[in-house]
Amino acid sequence: MNLAGRTAGRSTSTATASAPAETRADGRAGLVGSAAAASLDASFRDDRSAPPATMVIFGASGDLTRRKLIPAVLNLARHKRLTQQFAVVGVARSQLDDDQFAAAAFGDADTRSMPSLHGGIRYVSGGYDDPATYARLAELLVDLDTSRGVAGNRLFYLATPPQAFPKIINGLAGAGLNRPTGDSFARVVIEKPYGHHETSARALDACVHRAFDESQVFRIDHYLGKNTVQNVMALRFANAIFQPIWNRSWVDHVQITVAETLGVGSRGSFYEHAGAMRDIVQNHVLQVLALALMEPPASFSAEAIRNEKVKLLQAIRLPGDRDIDDLAVRGQYTRGGTRFELMPGYREEPGVDPLSRTETYAAMRLDVDNWRWAGVPFYVRTGKRLPSRVTEVVLQFQRPPHLPISAAQVREMDPDALILRIQPDEGITLRFGAKVPGHSFRVRSASMEFSYGDTFREESPEAYERLLLDALIGDPTLFIRSDEVQQCWRIVDPIIDRWSQDDRPIPTYEAASWGPMDADRLIGRSGRVWRNGN
Missing domain, CATH: 3.30.360.10 (Dihydrodipicolinate Reductase; domain 2)
Known part of the structure; x- marks a missing residue:
């Protein structure tokens, strides 16, 4: 019994008839009352896009940047979730110039067709414990404020081994890059592992909070x-x-x-x-x-x-x-x-x-x-x-508190269960007992299946794509x-x-x-x- 097929086949009028609707200012129908408020919440809008900003990736030559972060940025650009006032700055020890970093990170991607990325890819080479690295970064960010119009907004992404986290946090604070000016923002995204145990996590927190307010900190778990x-x-x-x-x-x-x-x-x-x-x-x-x-x-x-x-x-x-x-x-x-x-x-x-x-x-x-x-x-x-x-x-x-039938009639039945499949076959299974066709009365486990892929035609964003956009917008719901x-x-x-x-x-x-x-x-x-x- 496939719930996916049945759900997909329902008409729009049937699906919406159970809830009263109102016409919103944008012309779309919305639910009345508290549901309407939830539907307008920024974290659930499907037309969200990032504000002008510069994304600074520490560990720009690393595996995480190549496999996850750059593809996420490219997808956001392709789906027009990024404005033309956007820039990506890579920071790492590797000796590269802007063009070499763009070629290494973005590969065959045609950034010329993406206004949000074309001409906005930069690179800073230097050690994470070297103040000169952050001085050069600060100078470049001021230049991008003018040339790209990013309005002083900065998102610092720490895609480095955890031992580099305190060095980078202290380096940003030493250059004054942790402090937003005016209406701009400065946020830091920190990858896991966040500490090696509770004591080290508290020590890292103390370091982070000396430079950034908790509202500026986005601890990421891609799950x-x-x-x-x-x-x-x-x-x-x-x-x-x-x-x-x-x-x-x-x-x-x-x-x-x-x-x-x-x-x-x-x-x-x-x-x-x-x-x-x-x-x-x-x-x-x-x-x-x-x-x-x-x-x-x-x-x-x-x-x-x-x-x-x-x-x-x-x-x-x-x-x-x-x-x-x-x-x-x-x-x-x-x-x-x-x-x-x-x-x-x-x-x-x-x-x-x-x-x-x-x-x-x-x-x-x-x-x-x-x-x-x-x-x-x-x-x-x-x-x-x-x-x-x-x-x-x-x-x-x-289990049912009392079965009016013999144990032999239900020996093929497992306990009822609700199974939430997160990966790879995303969906939900409801397992229950049903009579087996035939003259005798036997009960066997059956299931109803909901499949994300079969039910929804909308393209599902990758985890890093969703979380990067949330961090740029400033929505901490899915961060720790x-x-x-x-x-x-x-x-x-x-x-x-x-x-x-x-x-x-x-x-x-x-x-x-x-x-x-x-x-x-x-x-x-x-x-x-x-x-x-x-």
Whole structure:
């Protein structure tokens, strides 16, 4: 039963008949009352475009700039989300001139056909700890204010290794580039990882806040830019049918999975200092969990949403030292694979210590001590070299309190579940029991499917494209606030510390398997099982 096809086939009049409408000043219909206010919120307008600005990319010769940032800028330019009063300035140690940087970064893209980029690409070479670098940058930015008409607006993007963050922040402050003048803005976008643990995150925050006000700081997690992550909020708060069952009375447990088929590849040296807990759980997993479990915000304003996320994170129970071994599992992939591909083990990857004890897999049980979720276990896991690439949230519902039919008639039925697929097959599945056709009465699991690709014809922007535009506009909704970062570290730090003191051999799992057996035991203690793509 395919909901996508049915949804796509509905007429416009049917879809809008249930809500009263009014004519707005722009001639388009809008919802009456609070829905009208939400529809006018800047973060939900589809005609948004960036103001005049200069985007300064530190780490301009790096991999993130080449793979994500420049393509995002190009897409914004192609879709006319950038004005002609726009410029891109790259900053890095590589000795390049403006034309060489443009050729290296933008490649074959024809920027001559994009007024927002043509003639507006510049480059500054220098060390991040050298005041002369920032003096040259300041001089160039003043020139662009005149030649490009960018009105003194600056967005500084830190696409560098984290150890360079304080140097750049201090360099910008030393040159006075952290202070906007008049009605202009100066904002800084900081990539993850934001700190190595809570103590270092607080130290980085202190450095950042000496130069920038919190309102100027945009801590980016690209997962929050995915349409399907934002759809978690749409599903919960735009549909009356789901909110009444989104609580402990109906939900048996929740699973959040972020599974990757790839290994660490060329990131071995970085991963040795991060591991799965720091790389994925501390940010991506906990951000998705917060959106899925938080209380309904009073509005869709940035601070209302972020306030509720922080409250949820604060309600997560911290395990005692003696409980961690029962509530958290780690693992490391070894050589393995399929009949078509043999994959190396983690310790065989470039840049990895042959005796490494770094986890490439992490799973936890979390408990939330609030009225809505008390007593409901939350199981989260992430891993590399797993059989499928999938990110999803699964709400498994309670069994019926009484079945008037025999167990034999329902042995093919799994518990009801709502599955939110974030990637790669973006959509929603509702699993329920249905009678099998035939003379006998047997019930088997069936599902209704919603697919983003089948339902919507609109082109979905890439995560970095959406987040860059938000930062240029000044919308912080999908960025992480300082207290969110600290709460996430508060949750994972005790587990990381326990693992660092554990001198037992790290559990292993073969590449292309679903992780160590300890993970199955973790969820199996309560009679539950992981959803492994079934």
